[in-house]
Amino acid sequence: MKYSPGFTLLELLVVISLIAITSTIVMMNTSFLNKLNSENILPYESFISFLGEESSFKQKKIAWFVGDNTQSVKVLVKNNWLEADESGFSFPNINPEVIFTDISGSSFSILDRRDDPFMTFDPVGLSSGGIIEFNDENKTVLYISQSLEYRYQK
Secondary structure, eight states, X not given: OOOOSSOOHHHHHHHHHHHHHHHHHHHHXXXXXXXXXXXXXXXXXXXXXXXXXXXXXXXXXXXXEEETTEEEEEEEETTEEEEOOOTTOOOOOOOTTOEEEOTTOOEXXXXXXXXXXXXXXXXXXXXXXXXXXXXXXXXXXXXXOTTSOEEEEO
């Protein structure tokens, strides 16, 4: 019997099968990346709802400050914003490409210098409202009404 250099049909089928199985596993395991990224809307909604509830519970006006590459929550005391105890807060991760627009129409990112709050929350359950543009592949925009209702636009 004469041996020729090369692969047998069985060896080729095994290799192709392994490649197919591996690519299927990789594709299925990376599909979650489309849903889970730093710009996921759910953490923003949860945080905004939490601040609204916190304001009602503590019967104090609360504000969410975004800018200067940081974010903070402050409480209005005698017409001055004072740092709140942030031990229970879980801030959303903000991508620098996310654009915030406050009630006055001022647009900014987390990197911009800013002294005014992005949103304020009243003890009666109302907020100043605002807009968050995620600049993701879908160009998702989250509109937050003064009654803390959410609307999306893609």
